Amino acid sequence: MRDKLEDFIKDNKERFDTETPSGELWNKIQKGLDQDLPPKRNSTHWFWKIAVAVLLIAVAYLGSEKYFSADSNRESTAMQEFKELESFYTQLISDKKIKLSEEVESGEYFSFLEADIQSLDQFYEELKIAFESGQETPQLKSALVHLLKQKLYLIEKQLEILDETKGGSSEATSSL
Numbered sequence: 001m002r003d004k005l006e007d008f009i010k011d012n013k014e015r016f017d018t019e020t021p022s023g024e025l026w027n028k029i030q031k032g033l034d035q036d037l038p039p040k041r042n043s044t045h046w047f048w049k050i051a052v053a054v055l056l057i058a059v060a061y062l063g064s065e066k067y068f069s070a071d072s073n074r075e076s077t078a079m080q081e082f083k084e085l086e087s088f089y090t091q092l093i094s095d096k097k098i099k100l101s102e103e104v105e106s107g108e109y110f111s112f113l114e115a116d117i118q119s120l121d122q123f124y125e126e127l128k129i130a131f132e133s134g135q136e137t138p139q140l141k142s143a144l145v146h147l148l149k150q151k152l153y154l155i156e157k158q159l160e161i162l163d164e165t166k167g168g169s170s171e172a173t174s175s176l
Helices: 004-009 023-034 046-104 110-132 138-175
Strands: none
Touching: 046 138, 110 138
């Protein structure tokens, strides 16, 4: 079917090309091309754009102020909680260290315990610097408290070992 249509157009091309548009039609087309500019809009349109921009800026400012003030309150609360926990565990640790130093004679102090405590102190100080420099995350706070608990646990275990050895040596001497 397409071939028949193409053949018909080719055969009758001369009859199709005889018609030309009038000059009046070309003038109308030319006038339409000259009027390619869009019509002017209402002059209050720019006013609404500015009003929306001001509204968005105000909402962003108020929202960010509320967010940052709540965030700083939360950070100060987290810092207060950490300081309280730190002072609690530090007091316990210092009490246990005093008790340990009273229990252990000067030459019997175990150097591996001191090395472990120094290692924990080093990790603790690194994490504490990060925590106080603005990274007040719950995970970091938990890690700091865990290190304090670990230090306390080591000292308590050492005290238990000393109590067991004292209890065992006194039993050995009493049975003789």
